[in-house]
Amino acid sequence: MTLVVGATPNPERYSFLATALLEEKGYEVYPFGIKKGFINHTAIINEWPKQGSIDTVTLYLGPTAQTEYLEAIIALAPRRIIFNPGTENPILASLAAKNGIETIEACTLVLLKTGQY
Numbered sequence: 001m002t003l004v005v006g007a008t009p010n011p012e013r014y015s016f017l018a019t020a021l022l023e024e025k026g027y028e029v030y031p032f033g034i035k036k037g038f039i040n041h042t043a044i045i046n047e048w049p050k051q052g053s054i055d056t057v058t059l060y061l062g063p064t065a066q067t068e069y070l071e072a073i074i075a076l077a078p079r080r081i082i083f084n085p086g087t088e089n090p091i092l093a094s095l096a097a098k099n100g101i102e103t104i105e106a107c108t109l110v111l112l113k114t115g116q117y
Contacts, residue, residue, distance in 0.1 A: 001028040001053055003076070005069065006060030007044045009037025014084065015060035018108045025112055030054065051076055058082040058108045063089040074099050082108055 002022055006015045015031075019039045022029045030053070033044045054076045059066065066073075066089055073081065074095050080102040083089065093103045111117040 001030055001049075002056045002058060003030045003032055003049055003054045003078070004058055004060065005032055005073070006065075007031035007033035007039060008035055008060075009039065009044060013060070014107075014109065018058060018060070018084075018112070021109060021112050025117070027117075048072055049076065054078045056080050056082065059084055059087040059089075062086060063091070066092060070095060074101070077101070080104060082106060082111070084108055 004015055004019050007019055008015055010016055016039050019029050019031045019042065023042060030049050031039055031042060031044050032048065034046065035044060036046065037044050055078060057073055057078045059082065070092055073092065078101060081096050083103060083105045084107055088105055096103045
C-alpha cells in the first residue's frame, strides 16, 4: 500500500493527482491528510496508518511540515520513501538510511506514467 502524506481534496494539487493515478493504475492507496474531503471517490484519512501496512511513503509536505511525522514515518518501516520535488529532507533521508529504508528523489506522477513505480 502507498501512503500519500499531504493528501488534499484540491484537484489542482499534486497529491490529489498522484492519489488518483495510483488508484487508476491499481495500487492500494492510503491518502493521509489533515483536511477532510475526497479524492474522486476515496475519502482522505485523518488517522495515521498502522505499522506493517505501508510499502511506500510518497511525500507532498515540505521538510518543515514533515517534522512532526519523522518518527512516525520511520516507525511504519516502509520499503521506500519517495521525496517528490520540494519535499527533499536530509534529516528524514538519513533516518531512513539508518533504518534500511530506500529513499528516492523523484516525482510519483512521472514514475507512474513511465512504468517505473
